[in-house]
Amino acid sequence: MEPRGSSGVGSGNSGTYTPEIAESLRFEEEIQSLIDPSFDASSAAGGSFTALLGLPANQAVELLHHPGPGEPPASAATDTLRLPFGCSSTFVERAARFSVFATDDSPASSSGGGLSPGLKAEPPDSDSPPTLPAPAGKPRRPSKRKECEKSKAKAVAKKSKSAEENTSAAKPAAEENTSGDKLPYVHVRARRGQATDSHSLAERARREKINARMKLLQELVPGCSKITGTALVLDEIINHVQSLQRQVEFLSMKLAAVNPRIDFSGLDHILSAECGPLAVASGCGGGASDPAMWASDTAASTGGIRRMPAPPQIWHLDVVHPQQSSTVWENNGVAHPHFLLSPATSLVGYDPASSVPLNSNRLKTEL
Amino acid sequence: MQVTRTFKQAFLEQMLLGFRVTDVSSKRMSFQEKKSVIKLSADVALAVARGSRKWTRGLIANLSMEQQKRQLPRMILVKQYERLMKPCGSTSWKIPRSKKILRKCLRVSSTRRKKKLCAVEKRRRVLRRLVPGGESLSGFSLLDETLDYVLSLRAQVCLMQSLLMTCEASKRR
Numbered sequence: 001m002e003p004r005g006s007s008g009v010g011s012g013n014s015g016t017y018t019p020e021i022a023e024s025l026r027f028e029e030e031i032q033s034l035i036d037p038s039f040d041a042s043s044a045a046g047g048s049f050t051a052l053l054g055l056p057a058n059q060a061v062e063l064l065h066h067p068g069p070g071e072p073p074a075s076a077a078t079d080t081l082r083l084p085f086g087c088s089s090t091f092v093e094r095a096a097r098f099s100v101f102a103t104d105d106s107p108a109s110s111s112g113g114g115l116s117p118g119l120k121a122e123p124p125d126s127d128s129p130p131t132l133p134a135p136a137g138k139p140r141r142p143s144k145r146k147e148c149e150k151s152k153a154k155a156v157a158k159k160s161k162s163a164e165e166n167t168s169a170a171k172p173a174a175e176e177n178t179s180g181d182k183l184p185y186v187h188v189r190a191r192r193g194q195a196t197d198s199h200s201l202a203e204r205a206r207r208e209k210i211n212a213r214m215k216l217l218q219e220l221v222p223g224c225s226k227i228t229g230t231a232l233v234l235d236e237i238i239n240h241v242q243s244l245q246r247q248v249e250f251l252s253m254k255l256a257a258v259n260p261r262i263d264f265s266g267l268d269h270i271l272s273a274e275c276g277p278l279a280v281a282s283g284c285g286g287g288a289s290d291p292a293m294w295a296s297d298t299a300a301s302t303g304g305i306r307r308m309p310a311p312p313q314i315w316h317l318d319v320v321h322p323q324q325s326s327t328v329w330e331n332n333g334v335a336h337p338h339f340l341l342s343p344a345t346s347l348v349g350y351d352p353a354s355s356v357p358l359n360s361n362r363l364k365t366e367l
Numbered sequence: 368m369q370v371t372r373t374f375k376q377a378f379l380e381q382m383l384l385g386f387r388v389t390d391v392s393s394k395r396m397s398f399q400e401k402k403s404v405i406k407l408s409a410d411v412a413l414a415v416a417r418g419s420r421k422w423t424r425g426l427i428a429n430l431s432m433e434q435q436k437r438q439l440p441r442m443i444l445v446k447q448y449e450r451l452m453k454p455c456g457s458t459s460w461k462i463p464r465s466k467k468i469l470r471k472c473l474r475v476s477s478t479r480r481k482k483k484l485c486a487v488e489k490r491r492r493v494l495r496r497l498v499p500g501g502e503s504l505s506g507f508s509l510l511d512e513t514l515d516y517v518l519s520l521r522a523q524v525c526l527m528q529s530l531l532m533t534c535e536a537s538k539r540r
Contacts, residue, residue, distance in 0.1 A: 206506070206507065209507050210506060210507050210510060213507060213510035213511060213514065214510060216514060217510060217513065217514055217517070220514065220517055220518070221517070230486075230487050231486035231487050231490055234487065234490035234491065234494060235490060237494065237513060237517070238490060238493050238494055238497060240517065241494075241497050241498070241513070241516070241517060241520065242497065244517070244520040244521065244524060245497075245520065247524045248406065248409060248410075248520065248523060248524060248527065249402075249406060251409075251524065251527040251528060251531060252402055252405040252406040252409055252527070253402045254531055255405050255527065255530065255531055255534070256391075256398060256401035256402040256405050257398075258531065258534050258535060258538065
């Protein structure tokens with residue numbers, strides 16, 4: 001499904017983004033040469049801090065993928081891979097603005113619209129951001145870069161010492177920008193009236209990184225975007241983390257209360273089948289419709305499960321232990337359409353010895 | 368990208384495996400034991416599903432330290448997360464060392480800069496205690512790991528809610 005799903009975030013992504021970053025930086029040079037006729041495009045550093053935010057932008061784009069089209073609840077029914085947590089539209093917009101790949105005209109709609117096909121077909125997950133701006137076309141990029149310039153750079157810098165910047169920016173570049181085929185250094189432009197020695201530049205790069213992370217966290221934690229000041233934002237983040245941890249404890253307590261009656265092996269079929277994302281979506285969104293969804297989707301789930309080679313063996317075991325399976329059916333009170341659930345429960349619940357090889361078989365087919 | 372279907376599947380599979388291994392459906396355990404076992408399963412499942420991050424390694428280190436008394440059922444879970452701990456096996460030793468270094472730094476810098484200790488630094492220290500394995504992180508990596516951890520915690524809460532709901536739904540039938 002997704003080969004790099006569980007690997008570290010962002011480790012393999014920067015390689016796909018640097019051609020775009022290099023291109024956008026070259027456009028910036030063109031803009032700069034237009035603005036300032038005395039600007040020497042060949043010698044000067046063409047980038048701004050947006051290039052420095054290349055890595056946060058990468059991770060912002062990655063974060064951008066998972067919430068998906070979070071805010072319109074009306075489209076929940078149509079979108080099968082809706083992830084209910086994380087995302088407000090403002091977050092998507094802000095993260096899209098951080099990313100160098102959002103198009104200029106309609107960042108929210110295009111990134112939202114571009115994300116849902118990207119989410120529905122998850123293997124080309126890393127391909128969707130590069131392919132999304134490619135058809136967007138070049139003329140949009142310079143205008144987007146101009147917007148970035150206005151929003152990010154406080155003043156157009158007059159001096160930019162490429163030699164010093166290269167040596168000082170090499171360090172942040174080495175730790176952030178892992179692939180160095182087109183752009184080995186992150187060219188940092190000194191702002192007007194600020195020192196340009198290597199130490200302060202490196203410090204400023206570091207501070208920008210930290211501020212970018214803080215902004216992302218602010219947008220993630222609900223109710224934090226209005227707060228100004230690092231201490232209060234950190235307070236909110238701490239409260240949020242504590243509340244989430246308490247929620248986990250509470251849910252584990254509830255699971256312990258409900259647990260003894262249920263055998264879980266049969267459930268993981270259904271959970272990992274296509275009902276999984278639907279169940280999560282409905283469950284987190286306030287899922288009173290969950291039982292209805294199970295009833296309506298058993299056809300799909302049983303159809304999905306029948307494809308696996310395990311069921312014939314399950315039926316065989318039912319023949320061997322008819323009385324036990326009938327008692328299981330009575331206990332669970334399952335109707336006939338759910339017969340694939342009950343044999344599974346009868347397996348592990350009542351005959352662990354013979355079902356162990358069967359379980360491993362089923363695990364293999366699932367995994 | 369983070370909360371993908373693979374993540375959800377890996378989480379649920381690992382959690383159910385944990386339930387099966389620890390035999391939590393039996394009637395022999397007390398309620399408190401069941402709760403702690405389920406929470407442990409959930410945390411291990413989260414760490415395994417997320418992969419190799421600093422906070423996942425710290426989480427697993429904390430869990431294995433807590434569960435020293437009950438070795439046997441954990442060993443089956445341990446083989447899963449030894450796979451995780453392999454790439455950076457010496458992190459657990461780094462943690463006490465950098466704690467000392469951090470303390471020395473704080474002691475030295477506190478004499479010079481008393482302002483920084485007040486608002487932001489106190490909260491940073493609290494955050495370090497909250498995020499697993501956060502004692503050795505500082506600055507940018509702390510915020511990075513916090514971000515990742517918050518996203519994963521949300522996913523964990525949602526998945527556990529859906530698991531709970533499916534249990535209750537099938538129980539009702």
